Amino acid sequence: xxxxxxxxxxxxxxxxxxxxxxxxxxxxxxxxxxxxxxxxxxxxxxxxxxxxxxxxxxxxxxxxxxxxxxxxxxxxxxxxxxxxxxxxxxxxxxxxxxxxxxxxxxxxxxxxxxxxxxxxxxxxxxxxxxxxxxxxxxxxxxxxxxxxxxxxxxxxxxxxxxxxxxxxxxxxxxxxxxxxxxxxxxxxxxxxxxxxxxxxxxxxxxxxxxxxxxxxxxxxxxxxxxxxxxxxxxxxxxxxxxxxxxxxxxxxxxxxxxxxxxxxxxxxxxxxxxxxxxxxxxxxxxxxxxxxxxxxxxxxxxxxxxxxxxxxxxxxxxxxxxxxxxxxxxxxxxxxxxxxxxxxxxxxxxxxxxxxxxxxxxxxxxxxxxxxxxxxxxxxxxxxxxxxxxxxxxxxxxxxxxxxxxxxxxxxxxxxxxxxxxxxxxxxxxxxxxxxxxxxxxxxxxxxxxxxxxxxxxxxxxxxxxxxxxxxxxxxxxxxxxxxxxxxxxxxxxxxxxxxxxxxxxxx
Numbered sequence: 001x002x003x004x005x006x007x008x009x010x011x012x013x014x015x016x017x018x019x020x021x022x023x024x025x026x027x028x029x030x031x032x033x034x035x036x037x038x039x040x041x042x043x044x045x046x047x048x049x050x051x052x053x054x055x056x057x058x059x060x061x062x063x064x065x066x067x068x069x070x071x072x073x074x075x076x077x078x079x080x081x082x083x084x085x086x087x088x089x090x091x092x093x094x095x096x097x098x099x100x101x102x103x104x105x106x107x108x109x110x111x112x113x114x115x116x117x118x119x120x121x122x123x124x125x126x127x128x129x130x131x132x133x134x135x136x137x138x139x140x141x142x143x144x145x146x147x148x149x150x151x152x153x154x155x156x157x158x159x160x161x162x163x164x165x166x167x168x169x170x171x172x173x174x175x176x177x178x179x180x181x182x183x184x185x186x187x188x189x190x191x192x193x194x195x196x197x198x199x200x201x202x203x204x205x206x207x208x209x210x211x212x213x214x215x216x217x218x219x220x221x222x223x224x225x226x227x228x229x230x231x232x233x234x235x236x237x238x239x240x241x242x243x244x245x246x247x248x249x250x251x252x253x254x255x256x257x258x259x260x261x262x263x264x265x266x267x268x269x270x271x272x273x274x275x276x277x278x279x280x281x282x283x284x285x286x287x288x289x290x291x292x293x294x295x296x297x298x299x300x301x302x303x304x305x306x307x308x309x310x311x312x313x314x315x316x317x318x319x320x321x322x323x324x325x326x327x328x329x330x331x332x333x334x335x336x337x338x339x340x341x342x343x344x345x346x347x348x349x350x351x352x353x354x355x356x357x358x359x360x361x362x363x364x365x366x367x368x369x370x371x372x373x374x375x376x377x378x379x380x381x382x383x384x385x386x387x388x389x390x391x392x393x394x395x396x397x398x399x400x401x402x403x404x405x406x407x408x409x410x411x412x413x414x415x416x417x418x419x420x421x422x423x424x425x426x427x428x429x430x431x432x433x434x435x436x437x438x439x440x441x442x443x444x445x446x447x448x449x450x451x452x453x454x455x456x457x458x459x460x461x462x463x464x465x466x467x468x469x470x471x472x473x474x475x476x477x478x479x480x481x482x483x484x485x486x487x488x489x490x491x492x493x494x495x496x497x498x499x500x501x502x503x504x505x506x507x508x
Contacts, residue, residue: 027059237299338400356444
């Protein structure tokens, strides 16, 4: 992933590099430059990203066979996959002596679009040399039977997969467009027919599968190539990285469907033809009308399997603020946060340190109701001097309608001063979440490097909801420890410090 300042205009960045690029290592020769030259002669000047794919896919082994038996390309719509397919078709016919090339799409309309693209190139002004290579009456224009036959014996067929099973797909080069919709039953049949070919190459081109797509095949090809399990595959993928700082910076705007420079940057990173053929106003309209997940799949090229753990606090910011030893500071403030149902509860502490604060997660439980009494007892515990813990605290902050008022009463029952107890309102809670987020970005907060596992896991999935509060980006994640620490930071920064004799900076 390249790192550039977010103020850099994306039009000056050129093409985005692939997020994932895999190429077989067993290659002795590669004719990708010949393919690019042939395509340019036909009036199809390839983009740099298209040449990257050709170079990764067209390596030959020592025995003259393709090093990549399977080629996968995942890139958002309208970046130029059709142009890439035409370049590979022409090379197959005129350079590689392939006698049968099949272009397949999920629907007949898409297959015909590819056919029309090839015809457009063949019939373009200045391409008489190409048409001279087509047999007389060699262009078959019948619906669902589109084909081009060449004088050298090569045939290019265009087929829809719907209802076709694996019939008629045996070929030297098979190009499967809309690969995110390729059914496993069709894939099994296709591989059976291709197994009899001496040197076949199968291309799968598409976008990340939606929940409605049967994307298992496309995903398995991606996983086999990117994991290194397959040494006979090439894979090229453009898409935004959900774990990157750039995506984290854009996430709130993406969620709110708001166009911004940060959003434009991640769009650029996912679309290699962003500065060439993508209409930015149309993309802005997509952002404003699609759901965040739809926009992520369709325009940002994010696979659902990579999108499970979005986070607003970047891994780097969290790691950079970790310390091995708690710093010296003022009197501690405590915060207790409850989940909406009151079952999950977290206790955190914070002490003011200079212009910031140090925070720690003290405890977390899934048994919130039963834990309220012991927690109130913990605040009332006395030290060797006979002074209860709460007297050393600046404030005890409680958040969450399900448990906050009950815990407040239990604390009052144990003679905790009402002036030390604060049940925060919505505005204070949102302010606390925003303050912690800003503190991580500014480096004005510290937390322990070790012994904070539940907090580590919570921060890894914390994202802002529409109000500006914390929520988990995964169903399994827990935002409550992050909320407790946010409130602990807030109380450490805003609460009045007790008299020096009362506080000693000890959290636990």
